[in-house]
Amino acid sequence: MSRAFLVVMDSLGIGGAPDAAAFGDEGANTVAHIAEACAAGRAEQGRSGPLRMPVLDALGLGAALQLASDARVPGLGAVPTGLWGAATEVSHGKDTPSGHWELAGVPVPWDWSYFPETVPAFPQDLVAEVCRLAGTDGILGNCHASGTEIIDRLGAEHMRSGWPICYTSADSVFQIAAHEESFGLDRLIALCEGLAPLLHARRVGRVIARPFVGQPGSFSRTANRRDFAIAPPAPTLLDWVQDAGRPTHAIGKIGDIFSHRGIGKLHKGKDDAALFDHLDRLADEAEPGSLIFANFVEFDSLYGHRRDVSGYARALEWFDARAGGFLARLRPGDMVLFTADHGNDPTWRGTEHTRERVPVLIAGRGAGSLGLCAFADVAASIATHLDIPAQGPGRSFL
């Protein structure tokens, strides 16, 4: 029985979203701008020269980029040997859950709530509830911020006062940073879990625990981040597969993103390298007929939000090399689909995601162009490959 591997390279946009201007992102293009910076010698930290991604480019990355946004960049543009296309999102958010749910066949039918870019950003009753659950007399932050910047700025005060650092972003999120030792990791997780129902009822998509360690001047975030997300509004690809009696495997953040719905086995790891080890192992071990759904978050969290072009390019070249090893492990009948959930152009202003189209690159189903497609078509196509019923608006391109 066929197996399907759905691999999300978090934030690997290829520009060209028709509604980019509505997000202030007209012209943003994650892959094209990284490749251009590499070719111009502006991404030389820990790597050098034009962007090298021969494996994904052979599947159709350069071709998809050109289709999505008319961008031609040095180093990409081989004649594709895979099935390739560019997908457009219809959900109103450019966040991770919206992107993943829609790839899994369920566009988001509601508008998320966002917090205003004022200080304070949070309503008084929410602050009071945080204080009640945390047992503190106040909170720190109460604003929009970058997660690394705010712990540098407020971490010492947090350790002195014991007050949690609460912040948000352009996403529909309520994030709490706290020191793993002085505040306590379990206490932080319990606080976020306790707040989640109130925030979900207000259509805030996620409450996120952002634990950190270290001393003033050298704080660093740990891998113990936890996301408490609203459940998807309808059964997703993961549920369709399970309902058909088939196994599902989730690698990395997929469990949290889907609020643990439709997740058979969950495989987590301390970094993307550990997650890729799981992917390789599952190429060897996953059951016939199963779905393996992976998210590689570091493109986004370590390099996109941090506007680190060299780092993003390094991560892409590392991933591409590992993709070659992974593809060599597959069995006849396996299908692999590489895609992304939104953009995060590291050359763009600010520190947030960018509204972009994403590549759809498929190995194991022959060669050819599937043209411009919808995010939800990914789920419909995987259902076709697995020979199970699909739901929702997606149309299979197989």
Ligand SMILES: O=P(O)(O)O[C@H]1O[C@H](CO)[C@@H](O)[C@H]1O
């Ligand atoms: O700056 P940090 O804390 O990494 O925040 C980023 O991570 C959040 C969740 O993915 C997003 O809302 C984005 O702002």
Ligand SMILES: [Mn+2]
């Ligand atoms: Mn994402």
Ligand SMILES: [Mn+2]
């Ligand atoms: Mn992100």
